[in-house]
Amino acid sequence: MKITTVGIDLAKNVFAVHGVNEHGRAVLRKVLKRNQITPFFTNLPVCVVGMEACASAHHWARKLQAMGHTVRLIAPQFVKPYVKTNKNDAADAEAICEAVTRPNMRFVPIKSIEQQSVLSLHRARQTFVRARTAQANQIRGLLGEFGIVVPQGIANLVRGVPALLEDACNELVGSFRLLIQRLMDHLKELDRQVRELETQIQSWHRNDEASCRLASVPGIGPLTASALVATIGDAKSFANGRQLAAWIGLVPRQHSSGGKNVLLGISKRGDTYLRTLLIHGARAVMHAAERAQHRNAWLHGLLQRRNTNVVTVAVANKNARIVWALLTRGREFQTDYIAIKAAAQP
Structure with a gap:
């Protein structure tokens, strides 16, 4: 039967491969050396290949994509629930193969x-x-x-x-x-x-047009802009700006049950480096706002109601949403864009 989905457990020298057919039945269990990966997948009919987003994952994803395969990278924490018994290479490859077929699974964009x-x-x-x-x-x-x-x-x-x-x-x-x-x-x-x-x-x-556009946002400089562009890749993989902010870890954690919503501190998921840069940039925005003659009404009102650290994270969250909008729509940053949009509404 034709293999439709393959899961690979990546390693330095020994790779475990698990493949299933269109009915979800296992038809391939194999252990390959590093030098056997390229010949094996070159001769394999085009299929969906799943891998954990770990060391060397983007390298192998680019190589397999060049062969015509559809490659999907999954964050390791989303694969772990599919490991049925004890952890080993074969069980990990099977779990990856199972996770990649889930319709609501989240995937990591492949980096160039x-x-x-x-x-x-x-x-x-x-x-x-x-x-x-x-x-x-x-x-x-x-x-x-x-x-x-x-x-x-x-x-x-x-x-x-x-x-x-x-x-x-x-x-x-x-x-x-x-x-x-x-x-x-x-x-x-x-x-x-x-x-x-x-x-x-x-x-x-x-030399990067997208990075230059992001650097025009208050609180985002060349370091933050270049890191955002290189890390996010295709911003359209996120449905909206809130998803990007949640991926960076700038939204509250939830501990809700029985219809009672409990919001805690920020989740701190995703890339720590990006989150750190955005929060440092938000602090710079707040210091600049204190010296500015014309106060930002939204920021000033938030400072009256919330702690300074909470406001700092709120500014970083807002910047993350602006980044998503600029990258997905290809627009330049406009300071008065929200005011113009609000004025246009009846």
Whole structure:
């Protein structure tokens, strides 16, 4: 019988494959090595192939799509309920094959090589930023052991530590001064790496039309815009802006039962990096609104009723919905768009 659906449990070297026919009966159970994947699916009739959205999933999805197969990526948490018994590669492949056939299943958009490349820049920059913060904290902590307190902020370290090392009145010995100088050199190198990666990201941003459109939204800069475009991919895979905000994790969690609706804090689902960028951008919008001569009526009214952190998340949520609208409709951001639409209504 013809194989209609195949589930693949991805790995580094050993791949479990499970296939079913049009009646849902298992007709294929196979274990393949990495070098056997391409020949096997080249000779396999065109079918639906399901995989978990994990390491190397987008690479294999692009390769299988080029062979004519319909590839669908599923988030791992949506596959887990379909694992019937103990976890192993064969059971995972069967669960993926079952999950991909569900009519209400949510799928992950397949990323292009360009999208993965710019996201790699973001991930590398994020790693350098964390290392830079850790290095700054270590320097500040070591100096604190000798009674020297340096204010928070990398700029304060760069300005203040050289003077401390040159000061002969403090009790720092020569070996410790050399150690701090070595750590400061490492800190400066990490900062240089961060700035170089930011330059590459901004260069990509300037050459991408969609990213430039998103950067016109208050609270979204080149870093956030490029990360959004590369991560979201096809925004039309979301039915509306609320779905995108929920996917990023900017909507309340629910714990409702018996007709009683209970809304908790934000769900924090989806991409932590995107959510962090949007919330930091929302904080910048709020600080700018405090200095602006003409207040934003919606933001000012919300601040009168809610906590500052709640308002920050609300601004980030609103920006996520605006991003969806701009990407799906191909429009430019207009500050007075909502006001014009409201005025047009009878």
